[in-house]
Amino acid sequence: MSTDTDADTTTDGSTDTDTTTDDSSDVGGHCSSPDSDGEVAESIAIISFERKLDTAAAIVDGIGDRYESIDVIEYHGDVFAEHWGEYDCFVGLMASGIAMRKTAPLLDDKWDDPAIVVIDEELTWAIPITGGHHGANQVADDLASMGAVPAMTTASEAADKQGVEKRAKALSAHVVNGDSTVATNLAVLDDELGPVERLDGPRAVLVDDDVTVLRRNHADGVVLGTGSVSGADADRFLAAWDTALDEVGRDWDDVEFVATATRKEDEPGLLAAAAERDVGVVAFDRETLLEFEGPTPSKSKELIGWPGVAEASAIAGGADHELAVAKLRHEREVTVAVGR
8 A cells, every 4th residue: 555745844853053154263053953964854654554554544644744755555574675775764653673673684874774763553652763863853753743752862862962963954954974973973962062164165174084074955045034023923934034035036945044043043933934944943142143243223232232133144144144135024023134
């Protein structure tokens, strides 16, 4: 049995990261973002026993619109081996022991192997078994929207910290040298990694084995800098962002991430809107925004010591530290500027 659906991947998360200017000086901030390393799970196979196919269909209905494709495949002894390499993630609707015994002989390289999540028929637990940072945590998070508890055991998630794979996703980038992440994620756990440094080329860089290299996914992307009144809902943010993109003649495929201030990082409407568009959110601190203050005057600097959030965060986040679109205001609730 097989069913498909097409749509955008949607996930969410939150913790610390930084970026820097093109001369390698630190730009402070931290981010919340969709999970994984830029190679997120987009094609899913739910492996289910015949008696559980109704539950599998319910999962498709519940989260299927978040993926490019989601298939339901009836279990048989060689089902994983038969479809190995065809999907980014297998969701085993079965006991974890079955999934582990059937997939263990197939595992070769964590950067190439599909992610594996198991979930019980009552949708109580969603347990990533392999590939936590390569789609399994993402899928488990999505299953949480159906009531399942995502039982994540990857060290950075367990410590509520953001590993380098998650930072890459937030910055619309991907990890180039995967083996290095063992050392750099240990540094994350010890609060010793420091900021992600951005170098704009052409340059030659010599690095050690314990330096993780991230490559931008967009050669000429844009950053949406955004501020808001407290409580603005997701629809307000989406409308403001869409208007700004129309203004600059870009679409969502061109957006690297949404940038804001740390004092706005927990706005539910902002996070929900970013999750709906599957983009990361990078939050800059006050000192960074003061360094990249925009041209439009803002009362917030006089009142609370912060520059205008939209323009400053767009400038700070953009590779060229320039504005493509100055601050726009949407219904007196959300402001947005576009950086390049």
